[in-house]
Amino acid sequence: MTDQQQRDLLHDEVEAGTTTGLASPSVDVTSARQNSLWSDAWGSLRRNVLFWIGAVLTVLFAVMAVFPQLFARGQDPRACDLANSKALPSAEHWFGYDVQGCDYMANVVYGARNSLIIGIVAVLVVLVLGVLVGALAGYFGGWTDGILSRLTDVFYALPLILGALVLLRVGPSTSIPIINTRGPGAVALALALFGWMTAMRLVRSQVIAVKSSDYVAAARAMGASNTRILVRHIMPNAVAPVLVYTTITIGVLIAAEATLTYLGVGLQRPAISWGLQIAAGQDSIRTAPHLVLFPSIVLTLTVMAFIMMGDALRDALDPRQRA
């Protein structure tokens, strides 16, 4: 099918009013007559306070991950003096000092990079796995769907932290690349391997819902191939729910990374990470609670930023909620 034919097809759909309401964003023939899903969503996002709080925090932490020097107030996180061990926050050093006598604010600020890298890389792998398995299962159905869905059930029955914990514990003694490094890549991969199931189910149900719609039947009648229908017609419609899911999941995975690192199987010293800081501060929680408090607050704000944006996106992208 040529692009021209497809444009005509979409055009006819709109005229006849047979679309599912989620017109393909790749060819936007609807813009002249009615608002698209995305411009409607933007309109409602713009007025959502929680979205703006989340967006501002996300930008802040993203800048912090790329240019931590800007936020460290001129301190080097690795320049330490044991004389300052566990010193409390002061006007000069807002977050005080850690056990080693290093400036704590610089350490907390430099921790953003690992958290964000792991969260984003893990979510990308989750998307690749989830979209691939989900699209195959939903589109082909039958025994393909049966096998892939059972496989998903098996992984789904294992809690995320648990599966990643076991894999990362045995990982370093294996010869599997990436998994045996104890680095951010290993943590991201372990999280993704035990966290792709919800994405798969989401994509699968979207594909099944769209597959039986009129415009897919029309495309098939015009001789479009399986690949083309999947890529041009079905995928664009799954974008909205997957986007919401992705945003929230980045937050969830960042929290999971901190937990795994806290439990001792994630990032290892001398890496700078909030999970390591919380684990180290735990021992002096009575004398120097700021050592647990500051990385905890920053970690929570990061997770919250993504969850708030995801929540706002869901409200904005769900046309049924609009009165």
Added chain:
Amino acid sequence: MGRYIARRLLIAIPTLVGASILIFAMVYALPGDPIRALAGDRPISPAVVQVLTDRFHLDDPLFVQYWEYLKGLLSGDLGTDFRGRPVLDTIERTLPVTIRLTIVAVIFEAVIGLIAGVLAGIRRNGYFDNLVLVSTTVIVSIPILVLAFLAQLLFGLKLGWFPIAGTRDGWYSYVLPGLVLASGSLAYVARLTRTSIAENMRADYVRTAKAKGLPPSRVILRHTLRNSLIPVVTFIGADIGALLGGAIVTETVFNLPGIGRELFDSIKAQEGAVVVGIVTLMVFFFIFFNLIVDVLYAVLDPRIRYD
């Protein structure tokens, strides 16, 4: 109904076996030397290594090992750890702690979640509704790990209301960890109840009840709440299965000797038999409670029929 349950059971068994193979493969098939780990820095004689290797089938291929394990499992034998203690004993010792923790968590989840959800749902977009929406967003965003430390700092150390570690104070020592463990689900229950109530408040039968002149409390409690509870009850049911397996962090931070912490210690010590045993049990709980919930759905909502 009977046929539906039978079919669900038939699907549940391969899931359980699949999950246990997955965890078994990770624990056993990957290289690494648990016997060496057991010995630590001390020297260990080749004869001892040989005996232990034979007893735990460490030289056999993975599927032989799994088959041996499955044979034992079906006759109620979960194997022993490398020190010779039966895994079943370890589970019997630690499971009651986790069950108590789960009970406390579910009570918090149901009571606080339901009350907050009902109050938010009956006046949508009111002051309390917005309060619930914002506070649930915040609670969901706080990692369990952080919440556990915050609770310890605030209620344990600053205010001194609750013990922050161990189980010496009986049920009272489960209050703080139970609240922490419940927090995420609690927020979800509140939101679920809110949405469900708000939807049902617009339903025809509620309008009828109001038109009959029933007092507002009766309309809400007898008419709206009853029907709104169906999704909430099923969520809480399924959540029991998840909570029983989700307490690794809470039990570790609060130093509770339950299966979650036992599992964490066993993973660190590479005690394969204990890890596989506990994880299989957790997966069993998860699948079992999900099955119960699916059946419960049909009982609570007569519109759903499975045949």
